[in-house]
Amino acid sequence: MVSGFVIHTLGTSVDESTNSSKVLYSKFFRYDLLDEQSLLYERMKRKQQISIVASQTRSMCHLRRQASGRPANDFTVHLSDEPISLLEEDIGVYSLEAGDPFTQEKIVLWVSVFSLGFSLICDLQENLALAEYTLRMLVKYLVDSLKLLTNSNNIVLSADKIEMSLDKFIPLGQLLFLNHQAVQVLERELSSKMSL
Template identity: 75%
Template sequence: MVYGFVIHTVGATLDETPNSSRVLYSKVFNYDMLDQKQNSDEQYLHNERIKRKQRIAIVARQAESMCLLSRQASGRPASDFIVHPTDEPIYLLEEDVGVFSLPPGDVFTSEKIVLWVSVFSLGFSLICDSQENLTLAECTLRTVVKYLVDSLKLLTNSSNVVLKADKIEMSLDKFMPHGQLLFLNHQATQALEKELSNSMPL
């Protein structure tokens, strides 16, 4: 089961201000468990929502650090990670994708696995339960990232992530409904992408 999905900024180098990653979009798939507790104390719900945002921010910072370390280790010049205006589809290299674990009690009460993908100045993180199929999770994350970046033009301006939050939400609901990963072949993926394009013309 997928716990959440995060889009955040990625700095240019490790020398930038520590913990500079900024969360641009986040979705927690089990939020209904909290928001539907209508009879719970209002202050308790408020505190829980704050904690949820804090957890997401921690994940974003750790994912950014892992991303920058991977870029540094790759030996590629910094210019490779600067966005160049182009309509060409993105291609993910080995150093653009990674994974790390969060032990129980570190950020969440139970162990979580975070898969991340970096595309120039943006980072995309998928927070999964420890028993999730990581191969399927990575495949899904790659597919979602390529669709969001190529179709919604998120790299044009970071504000596009905020402005197109509703379209990102619709995309996630298709590719991982209620946090459930789907086994999709190429044909099924294309069908979903076509369905999304028809339902939200840009």
């Protein structure tokens, strides 16, 4: 099961230091019925967990870039409408031990696309090959259809569209086995809903 999804910067914009990562969008798929006080505490805890995931992903991305011979902060700007292609060094996985920051051990798959990071937080027993395929497909769809790379404000303005996309590709945190035709059908459904 997928626990959460996070979109964040990789600490490379003009107004950010290279040691920071700003969370632009996040979603957790598990919600418990809590009273108002517990809900406030849970919200603060989730915010801290998301921040840790974003920071860890930024660090992993920078290390991976340095290992491949590219400067860690070498993020070219993507201004055209051309579809993106994901490089192998821009994809990774790491684990978070139990208690740091989640109560159970989690696996985080990440993709970096220019100056944006996309993290998928999964349970330990999740099918990682399926999770990677889903994350690649979701990132490509979000970046290409919502033009997220041209301006990070697009992410904030497109939060409802990102939410719809997550509900289609990862309903209630469940990964779906989708072939190419099924993906195209989902993309067409989303495109028609988003144009309304």
